[in-house]
Amino acid sequence: MTKADDETGVLLYAFTCGYITLPTTYFIAGGEGKTKVPACTFLIDHPRGYALFDTGFSDRFVGLDKGLGKIVDMPEDHPISDRLEALGIDPARIDWIINSHLHLDHAGGNRLVPNATVIVQEPEWEFGLAGEDGAYAKEDFDTGHRVKKIAGEYDLFGDGTVTVFPTPGHTPGHQSCRVKTATGEAVLAGDCCNFRRSLDEMKPPEQVHNLDHYRGSLATLSELRRAGARIFYGHDPEFWSQVPQASELDLTTIES
Template sequence: MRTSKDEGVLLYAFTCGYITLPMSFFLDGEPGKAKVPACVFLIDHPNGLVLFDTGFSDRFVGMEKGLGKIVDMPKGESVADRLRALDIDPARIDYVINSHLHIDHAGGNALIPDATIIVQEPEWDFGMSGEDTAYDLQDFDTGQSVKRIAGDHDLFGDGTVIIFPTAGHTPGHQSVRVKTATGEAVLAADCCNMRRSLDEMHLPDHCYNVDQYRGSLEKLSQLRRNGAQIFYGHDPDFWAMVPQAQALDLSGPGTI
């Protein structure tokens, strides 16, 4: 972890559970199924600790019925466990940025008791409406402080952690640009499931809004052309190359 503020912004990656779904859920028309990770990131900024998404709730540990048939949540892989392994008390986290409020992205929110949750306003409203069973109120309606934003948001006011809307998968999906000393990362989450999603402009078989989804992919494509490294939301092959629980080195094109 950080030894001095001179280190700038540090970025860490964790796996907090897995889910198995039809491949078409990620890439329309693809056969078979895929077991994909729930990807979580810790942003260590000199002025605060931030999580991007929180993976699955620890209520899924050991579950063999219901969603337990498709959710694999090994013991010791909750976001709180991942933080403690780095000697970070979960109560030290200042902010949780939820890309959206589905169960594999907001499930660990309650384990981060003192954080302010940052979410796009349309996402919060849609999640609270009960229209979509992929949202579970026990994951995100926890009594924590919620900051509902509209559009771009510079979290620390210095250009290093920029939240920006990437709607399409859900009404208020958002992604984050993180500038570290070694490069820029874009934490895409479900606006870009796989590397192939971006390489081929290949949408999933389900979108809240197809035009918005395509527009979000085009936005990511431009960022990638400008040198940012995209961290795809649910790509098991890509994720296998991402070092876990250590500061990521983003130097050079294609490092990750």
């Protein structure tokens, strides 16, 4: 049994699962200096099951200060399994993991959620496995989980409340998720839109996999925002600081 029922509708929770410090141009073209950004993850509690949107960094970064550990900060209580347990939820009870994409700041916690089926766009899975991009770590995502490879939009519970949709550009098979709750509609963007400013200025990062696709994905999000959805930007420290952690989100209080 989940906490959500027909009366509450879908409940949404946000967690930070680690941080990474990178040149700001990695997130937005023309950005200055470096920015420490959160790895943002979400629990979607639906009357018929639990889904995660992204799982943040792996617990192998806890206490690591060499290699990638120099730019990844993973506090001891940040792994997704700890986040869930702190809410009283056994990670083994999570039914689905929706990975926006398979980079190591988004799929790192998959291993800690053993019984979930991973939902990923087919081109993302193929590209990750090809191993051409250093931001993918096979040990994070090639885990033996059941993988449901999809192509295009996917209505997870068949009732229109949780809809996965492609937002390519950052990677070939990037996807985002629309979640309808009793307090409004959330769009969990992932890295198709890093900052609020990315959308305000329609500005991609300096390096993208496909610029035309990236611009198209920003346009899709812009339309959703205009229609009243709350956009949860992929890596915006300022936006994220107003999002309450580990409690039921009331979307009327979120300014996007």
